[in-house]
Each structure stands twice: as structure tokens, then as C-alpha cells.
Amino acid sequence: MTSSRDPKRPPVFISAPIAALVEGIYRADTTIGDVREKGDHGLGTFNDLDGELLMIDGTVYCLRPEGNAEIIGDDVKTPFAVATHFEGDTEEVFDRPLTAHEFEAQLHDLIPSKNLIYSIRIDGTFSAVRARSVPKQSNYVPLAEVAKVQTIFEFKDVEGSLVGFYTPTFLDSVHVPGFHLHFITADRKQGGHAMGVAPLSVRVRLQHAPSVELGLPLTLDFLTMERTRDIEADLDKVER
Amino acid sequence: MTSSRDPKRPPVFISAPIAALVEGIYRADTTIGDVREKGDHGLGTFNDLDGELLMIDGTVYCLRPEGNAEIIGDDVKTPFAVATHFEGDTEEVFDRPLTAHEFEAQLHDLIPSKNLIYSIRIDGTFSAVRARSVPKQSNYVPLAEVAKVQTIFEFKDVEGSLVGFYTPTFLDSVHVPGFHLHFITADRKQGGHAMGVAPLSVRVRLQHAPSVELGLPLTLDFLTMERTRDIEADLDKVER
Numbered sequence: 001m002t003s004s005r006d007p008k009r010p011p012v013f014i015s016a017p018i019a020a021l022v023e024g025i026y027r028a029d030t031t032i033g034d035v036r037e038k039g040d041h042g043l044g045t046f047n048d049l050d051g052e053l054l055m056i057d058g059t060v061y062c063l064r065p066e067g068n069a070e071i072i073g074d075d076v077k078t079p080f081a082v083a084t085h086f087e088g089d090t091e092e093v094f095d096r097p098l099t100a101h102e103f104e105a106q107l108h109d110l111i112p113s114k115n116l117i118y119s120i121r122i123d124g125t126f127s128a129v130r131a132r133s134v135p136k137q138s139n140y141v142p143l144a145e146v147a148k149v150q151t152i153f154e155f156k157d158v159e160g161s162l163v164g165f166y167t168p169t170f171l172d173s174v175h176v177p178g179f180h181l182h183f184i185t186a187d188r189k190q191g192g193h194a195m196g197v198a199p200l201s202v203r204v205r206l207q208h209a210p211s212v213e214l215g216l217p218l219t220l221d222f223l224t225m226e227r228t229r230d231i232e233a234d235l236d237k238v239e240r
Numbered sequence: 241m242t243s244s245r246d247p248k249r250p251p252v253f254i255s256a257p258i259a260a261l262v263e264g265i266y267r268a269d270t271t272i273g274d275v276r277e278k279g280d281h282g283l284g285t286f287n288d289l290d291g292e293l294l295m296i297d298g299t300v301y302c303l304r305p306e307g308n309a310e311i312i313g314d315d316v317k318t319p320f321a322v323a324t325h326f327e328g329d330t331e332e333v334f335d336r337p338l339t340a341h342e343f344e345a346q347l348h349d350l351i352p353s354k355n356l357i358y359s360i361r362i363d364g365t366f367s368a369v370r371a372r373s374v375p376k377q378s379n380y381v382p383l384a385e386v387a388k389v390q391t392i393f394e395f396k397d398v399e400g401s402l403v404g405f406y407t408p409t410f411l412d413s414v415h416v417p418g419f420h421l422h423f424i425t426a427d428r429k430q431g432g433h434a435m436g437v438a439p440l441s442v443r444v445r446l447q448h449a450p451s452v453e454l455g456l457p458l459t460l461d462f463l464t465m466e467r468t469r470d471i472e473a474d475l476d477k478v479e480r
Contacts, residue, residue, distance in 0.1 A: 011453070019410040020355075113463035115260075116456050170259040170467065173410040213251070214452040216356050223353035227410065 010085040011211040012117050012165065013038035016222065019173040021045070021080045022143050022234045023225050028217045032060050033074030035081045038213070041119055043164055043182040044081030046072070049146060050136040052193045053081055054182040056121075056163050061184060063191040065135045065151045069184055079217075082165055082175060084119045088205030097127055100196035107179060107204070115168050116208045120181065122162040124202030129155040129183050131192025144234040152195070159186040162194055166206075173231055174214055176239045193239075250325040251451040252357050252405065253278035256462070259413040261285070261320045262383050262474045263465050268457045272300050273314030275321045278453070281359055283404055283422040284321030286312070289386060290376040292433045293321055294422040296361075296403050301424060303431040305375045305391045309424055319457075322405055322415060324359045328445030337367055340436035347419060347444070355408050356448045360421065362402040364442030369395040369423050371432025384474035392435070399426040402434055406446075413471055414454055416479050433479075 015030045027047045035042060040058035045051070051062040053072075061069045092110055094103070111118060132152045141149075164181035171177065184191035216222070255270045267287045275282060280298035285291070291302040293312075301309045332350055334343070351358060372392045381389075404421035411417065424431035456462070 017410055115462055115465050116458075170257055170413040170471075173413070209456065210458070211456060212452075212454040214454065216449065216451060218356075218450070222355055225355050231410075 009210055010039065011213045012082060012084045012119060012209040013213045014175055015044070015081045015215045016079060016217050017174050017214060018080060018176060018235070019227070019231055020222055020225060022229050022231050023227060024140050024142050025221045025225055026079050026137060027221065028077065028079040028219055030078050030081065030215065030217070031074060032072055032076045032078065035078060035083050036060065036074065039083035039085045041086035041121065041163055042081055042083030043180065044078050047077045047079055048136045048138070049134050052133045052182055053078060054163055054184050054191060055083060056161055056184060061188065061191065063133050063182065063184070065133045067131065067133065067153045067190045067192055069189055069191050084209060086119050086121060086207055088121060088207050090206045092204045094199055094204065095201045097200050098198060100198045103197060103199055110204060110206060111166055117168065117171070117212055118166040119207045119209065120162070120164050120166060121205045122202050125159045125200040126155070126197055127157060127200050128198045129158055129160065129194060130196040131155065131183050131194055133192045142229060142234065144229070144237040147238045153192065155185065155190065160184055160191070161186070162197065171212070174212065176235055180239065249447070249450060250279065251453045252322060252324045252359060252449040253453045254415055255284070255321045255455045256319060256457050257414050257454060258320060258416060258475070259467070259471050260462055260465060262469045262471050263467060264380050264382050265461045265465055266319050266377060267461060268317065268319040268459050270318050270321065270455065270457065271314060272312055272316045272318065275318060275323050276300065276314065279323035279325045281326035281361065281403055282321055282323030283420065284318050287317045287319055288376045288378070289374050292373045292422055293318060294403055294424050294431060295323060296401055296424060301428065301431065303373050303422065303424070305373045307371065307373065307393045307430045307432055309429055309431050324449060326359050326361060326447055328361060328447050330446045332444045334439055334444065335441045337440050338438060340438045343437060343439050350444060350446060351406055357408065357411070357452055358406040359447045359449065360402070360404050360406060361445045362442050365399045365440040366395070366437055367397060367440050368438045369398055369400065369434060370436040371395065371423050371434055373432045382469060382474065384469070384477040387478045393432065395425065395430065400424055400431070401426070402437060411452070414452065416475055420479065
């Protein structure tokens with residue numbers, strides 16, 4: 001494991017508190033262009049939950065309910081996105097097959113302190129990647145209920161990348177606590193929100209952030225939001 | 241009320257999540273110089289809780305347990321500080337005497353949305369300002385217990401300024417939710433953490449922030465912090 005500490009390293013940008021998404025605020029004025037100004041690595045969703053967002057090497061993809069990936073332009077909007085400039089300050093190679101459960105435990109062991117936020121990239125081959133996406137919402141449904149209409153698909157013996165973050169529990173109203181990873185295949189044609197990944201041979205890179213830049217949207221929906229949901233319970237339903 | 245919206249307005253900088261202070265992390269490596277780079281308006285405390293911190297017009301004061309104010313140099317360190325560049329985008333004048341209870345209700349009415357973070361400055365004359373400070377802690381005591389050794393003092397018929405912030409409840413692990421204000425007299429000789437203020441004639445200025453910049457300290461204490469406290473209950477004991 002190598003480490004280089006640079007006090008000038010970039011923050012993790014979070015366009016809006018996840019609490020707003022949990023309350024059903026599915027639209028904001030943040031554009032993909034705004035998100036790309038904050039980094040080249042990220043995840044999130046699009047207005048009306050129109051697919052899962054993944055940004056890798058500066059390109060933003062929408063991962064559709066059928067599992068297809070599509071490049072998205074800078075003018076499309078997002079109610080929730082997380083981004084950073086990613087280089088990786090530690091690197092670990094796992095070169096034997098692991099179950100999804102074993103791999104998750106190994107990832108937890110890689111986190112030096114559970115009180116920092118980390119950007120994570122995992123590249124390699126997988127025996128199985130279980131992923132999901134959600135269809136565009138035309139009516140208001142609480143986020144916890146959207147889980148009922150999500151599509152779940154599985155990639156077998158696949159090469160690809162996971163992009164995401166680890167967030168401390170004390171920031172659970174800001175971003176999903178623990179690991180949050182989105183997957184895209186090496187040919188950039190398919191992917192989704194990762195629900196369990198079993199690696200064959202992968203390289204895991206981590207980068208800790210010295211700070212979080214949290215946006216507070218000036219949309220009427222956000223400004224008038226009333227808090228009615230249990231964030232922790234709802235995120236458990238939709239993200240796990 | 242006047243309002244000017246500038247998308248380039250500065251973020252509110254928070255040097256560390258208040259959750260860490262609640263857990264008894266009373267030291268960090270953030271210097272007053274670091275805080276002054278983030279703004280000219282702020283509050284917080286010093287390492288070992290050695291007095292209350294107030295920054296006004298770019299000068300940082302320590303408000304001591306006896307209520308005395310002292311200018312603090314850039315090399316002193318803080319485990320928790322909040323700062324922004326303050327100009328004020330709305331202004332309201334209250335020119336009749338109000339009780340502390342009435343004034344707090346009026347301040348709540350001034351907040352356009354309880355989901356944004358606001359910087360607040362209040363200048364004028366007060367019939368009474370109830371304030372407190374805390375003595376330097378030489379041993380670890382949970383923050384909720386420190387309330388037992390705080391000193392409380394009252395200024396009567398005093399001219400001065402309140403400096404502080406309003407924070408949404410969904411950021412309660414990041415900063416004290418609701419109003420958090422520190423007081424300093426017009427001659428800059430005395431002050432403390434405000435616990436209740438009854439104004440005679442004051443000017444209230446608010447400034448909303450488009451984003452929060454939250455620092456995550458790289459100290460060993462923070463990295464190894466275990467969460468054992470009830471943040472909401474503990475902050476209620478110590479800040480109210």
C-alpha cells in the first residue's frame with residue numbers, strides 16, 4: 001500500500017443533502033456541467049430519478065433501468081450528485097475470487113478511519129455484479145417506495161469499474177453512510193447501482209478527502225421542504 | 241427588507257463536525273490563521289475549550305470565563321470553528337424593546353427557509369444579554385458535562401454585536417441546529433456565548449450560503465473517534 005498526502009487534495013462535492021432526496025425532492029437546477037466542474041469521478045441520479053448517474057474519467061453516464069449506459073450532456077440536471085477529482089492515494093490488489101460478502105468485509109478493512117470520507121475506484125474482473133436502476137418517476141413517490149419499482153440485473157464474468165464513496169455515519173443526512181458504488185462495464189455499455197460484487201481480480205484505489213463541499217439548492221421545493229421521513233430507515237430500504 | 245443574490249457568495253466553513261466536539265475531541269490542528277482565511281465573521285472555541293471564539297470584522301477574540309475578551313493570534317488552535325465572509329444580504333431593524341423570548345421568535349420569522357444555512361450579525365443596544373463561557377479543560381469530560389462548570393454572566397443596558405449562524409436540523413451532526421450566536425460588547429472588552437438577548441434597538445443582517453465547506457481533521461483523536469454520545473441531547477444541554 002502506498003500513500004501520498006497532499007494538503008491541496010480536492011474536497012468531495014455533494015450537490016445537495018441526501019435528506020432532500022429521501023424527502024422526495026427529485027429535481028434541482030444543478031447541471032451535469034456543474035458536477036463536472038467539481039471532478040472527474042462521481043455518482044448520483046438525474047432529475048425525476050431518470051436513471052443512475054456514474055462519472056468515470058470525466059465522462060458522465062446514465063445507467064438505465066434495462067442496464068444500458070448512455071453518455072449524458074452537460075445541460076441535463078441532477079437533484080443529487082457526488083463528485084471529486086480522483087487520483088487515488090492508496091492502492092490494493094485482490095487477485096483471488098471472493099464472494100460479495102467477503103469482498104465487502106475486505107473493503108471495510110481497507111478504510112483506515114471510518115470518520116473520513118473516501119473516494120473509491122475499483123477496476124478489474126468480476127464473477128458477478130448485482131446492480132439496479134430505477135425508472136423515471138412521473139409522480140411523487142417517497143424514495144423508500146421507489147425501491148419497489150427498481151429493476152435488478154446481474155452481470156456474470158464481466159470486466160468493469162466501480163466508482164463511488166465511503167461516508168461516515170455522522171454524515172448520514174448528507175450522503176448514504178458506508179459504501180456507495182455504481183458499476184459500469186469496461187466497454188462502457190452497461191451498468192447500475194452496485195448491490196453486491198464478487199471480484200475475480202481487481203485493483204482498489206482509495207483517496208481520502210480533507211473536506212466536504214455540500215450544496216444547498218435554492219429551488220422552491222428544497223426551500224419549503226418539510227422533514228417527514230426517517231432518513232436512516234429509508235436509505236436502508238433503497239440503497240441496500 | 242432588501243436582498244441581493246450573488247451566486248459567487250462565499251460558503252460557510254466549518255472546521256470539523258460538531259459531532260466530534262460532542263464526543264470530547266477538544267483538540268485539532270486548525271489554526272486561527274486557517275479560520276481567518278475562510279472569512280471575517282465566525283464563532284467556535286479553542287483547543288481544550290479554552291474560552292469562546294468570536295470573529296468580527298476579521299479580528300478573532302477569546303471570550304474568557306470571567307467574560308473578558310482578548311484578541312487571539314493566528315497560531316492558536318481550534319477544534320471547532322465556523323467562519324464566512326460576511327456582507328449581509330438582508331437587513332431588518334428592531335427599534336422597540338423586546339424580551340429575549342420575543343426576539344428569538346422574531347429571528348425565527350426572519351429566516352426565509354429553515355433548510356438553508358445563514359450567517360447572522362446583530363448590532364445595537366440591549367437591555368440584557370445573558371452569556372456564558374467555559375474554563376479550559378485539563379481532563380477529558382464529555383461536552384454535556386462541561387455545562388456544569390460553565391460560568392454565566394449578564395450584561396445590562398449594553399451596546400454590542402452578536403455574530404453567528406442559523407443551521408438546518410438535518411445538519412445537526414455538523415453544527416448546532418437553529419441559532420448559534422456569540423456576543424461581544426461595542427468596546428470589544430467583554431462577551432460570551434449568547435444564551436438569551438433582549439434588544440432595545442438593533443439591526444439584524446442575514447446572509448444565506450449556497451454551500452457548506454466541512455473540514456474533516458486528520459488528527460489521531462478524530463480518526464479513531466468512536467461515537468458514543470447522543471448528539472442532539474448533548475447539544476441541548478450545553479448550547480441552550
